[in-house]
Amino acid sequence: MQNMPLPINKFFWVCCAVYLLYLAGISQTIMYYDAIGYHYLAQVLQHQGWTAYWSSGPNREPLYPWFVSLILRLAEGLRMDYVPVLLVAQVFVFLSMLWLLEKLLQRMGVETGYRLTVLFYAVFSPAFIYTVFTEWSEIVTYPLILIIIGVCIKAWMFICGASQNKLKALGWGAVLGMAVLSLTAVKAVMEPVAMFLIFPWAYAVFQHWHKARQKSFLALLIILGFSAVYWTGINVYKWENWYHNGQFVLTDRGSWALYGNVARRMAPLTQRQWEAAVLSVPTNGPECQRFLKPPNECQYWTFTPSDEWGHKAVGELSRQGLSSPQINTALIRMSFQKMFANPLQAIALMFMEGMKFMFWEYNAWPEFAVYPSWLRHLYENGAFYAFLHYGMALLTFVSLVHALVFLVQNRKNIFLPHEDGFKLTIGIFFTSLFIVLYIFFYSFFYCSGRYAMPLAPLYLILIAFFFKKVYAQIIRPA
Numbered sequence: 001m002q003n004m005p006l007p008i009n010k011f012f013w014v015c016c017a018v019y020l021l022y023l024a025g026i027s028q029t030i031m032y033y034d035a036i037g038y039h040y041l042a043q044v045l046q047h048q049g050w051t052a053y054w055s056s057g058p059n060r061e062p063l064y065p066w067f068v069s070l071i072l073r074l075a076e077g078l079r080m081d082y083v084p085v086l087l088v089a090q091v092f093v094f095l096s097m098l099w100l101l102e103k104l105l106q107r108m109g110v111e112t113g114y115r116l117t118v119l120f121y122a123v124f125s126p127a128f129i130y131t132v133f134t135e136w137s138e139i140v141t142y143p144l145i146l147i148i149i150g151v152c153i154k155a156w157m158f159i160c161g162a163s164q165n166k167l168k169a170l171g172w173g174a175v176l177g178m179a180v181l182s183l184t185a186v187k188a189v190m191e192p193v194a195m196f197l198i199f200p201w202a203y204a205v206f207q208h209w210h211k212a213r214q215k216s217f218l219a220l221l222i223i224l225g226f227s228a229v230y231w232t233g234i235n236v237y238k239w240e241n242w243y244h245n246g247q248f249v250l251t252d253r254g255s256w257a258l259y260g261n262v263a264r265r266m267a268p269l270t271q272r273q274w275e276a277a278v279l280s281v282p283t284n285g286p287e288c289q290r291f292l293k294p295p296n297e298c299q300y301w302t303f304t305p306s307d308e309w310g311h312k313a314v315g316e317l318s319r320q321g322l323s324s325p326q327i328n329t330a331l332i333r334m335s336f337q338k339m340f341a342n343p344l345q346a347i348a349l350m351f352m353e354g355m356k357f358m359f360w361e362y363n364a365w366p367e368f369a370v371y372p373s374w375l376r377h378l379y380e381n382g383a384f385y386a387f388l389h390y391g392m393a394l395l396t397f398v399s400l401v402h403a404l405v406f407l408v409q410n411r412k413n414i415f416l417p418h419e420d421g422f423k424l425t426i427g428i429f430f431t432s433l434f435i436v437l438y439i440f441f442y443s444f445f446y447c448s449g450r451y452a453m454p455l456a457p458l459y460l461i462l463i464a465f466f467f468k469k470v471y472a473q474i475i476r477p478a
Contacts, residue, residue, distance in 0.1 A: 184230075
């Protein structure tokens with residue numbers, strides 16, 4: 001594909017902004033489920049500050065409630081209802097994601113045609129649009145994840161290059177630590193992901209130790225810079241929770257949510273419950289209820305039973321006189337004991353849970369957002385939904401597998417900055433690494449299409465890469 005002239009690119013951005021602002025002006029968001037909780041916490045921050053936020057906790061991850069609290073203050077200053085201000089602000093967050101995605105793909109050497117294809121899809125994607133016009137936290141993860149991938153690429157190129165600037169190595173580590181810390185303040189699952197995301201630099205320390213010790217030292221400084229910023233930030237926030245509410249945690253949902261899901265999965269399952277587990281992968285229930293009659297077993301794989309198991313366990317441990325930290329420790333220990341008692345069942349159901357992340361184009365759009373009638377009719381069209389939901393799941397899965405095969409075949413190029421396509425290789429490497437780590441750690445918990453949305457920008461990177469390779473290897477030679 002030939003690169004498109006710059007004015008077309010500018011025209012594309014103008015059209016994106018106009019279309020999204022048009023939707024913001026005539027769409028409505030509905031306060032429901034998590035949106036009510038986020039809004040309440042935002043009001044706590046707006047009127048009572050951080051001390052009240054910590055004292056009433058542990059609460060949800062703080063970044064999105066803080067973002068909404070800023071919108072509430074701005075709307076109050078403008079003497080406007082906060083909803084249109086929030087929607088416009090989230091439109092600009094989404095536009096920043098599109099801009100970062102375009103720049104990242106450009107630096108990876110992906111041609112303009114492929115970049116515009118995935119950007120155009122993102123602008124009209126029902127799942128993306130849905131997150132822009134609901135009061136849920138996924139919207140702020142988009143730019144943060146792309147920033148993390150961009151910083152990973154720059155930091156990796158730094159240790160593979162000729163520079164010996166130790167201060168700059170610390171700086172890249174600190175920037176990466178701040179980016180990952182910000183994302184952890186939206187999604188707590190990033191805490192274990194962070195430990196493994198830094199693994200490539202740890203590998204580089206040993207890889208270069210004998211042949212290029214200076215590079216090993218630079219990689220070590222990146223790790224130190226990352227750790228100083230990330231773990232200091234995480235532990236300071238946990239200490240605030242400890243001081244104000246007695247729990248040294250980021251959020252209170254991890255232990256009981258983990259136990260509830262593990263207890264549900266590790267119970268003795270009937271054949272129909274296994275069938276329901278498989279049928280629940282694409283849509284978390286509706287598809288299962290269509291094919292399994294009566295659909296009683298389908299309810300077993302929703303979040304309701306796992307939440308009940310988790311809260312029941314908390315109540316039982318509390319009646320035994322255990323403190324909140326002791327309850328958290330006991331729930332985690334009990335969860336792993338159950339998984340180790342039947343590891344094959346645990347692995348099989350974790351795999352099914354992780355596969356839900358392929359179905360990120362999901363059918364929840366009419367529930368919590370009201371669109372103009374023409375868009376609502378399009379999104380609710382059964383054929384259109386099936387094409388996007390299953391077609392994008394297949395394309396996402398194929399693109400991820402293609403990227404992993406590519407990395408295995410080109411694994412040596414990750415350390416060779418002078419090879420053709422070096423930026424593309426390391427870009428695909430860090431994108432795939434992030435996706436695999438995120439899905440793995442989330443698969444311990446209940447997953448749904450909405451929870452996959454932070455990965456959607458990274459999926460688009462792999463899809464653009466897949467199109468590029470298919471065109472180069474199959475279509476163009478023909």
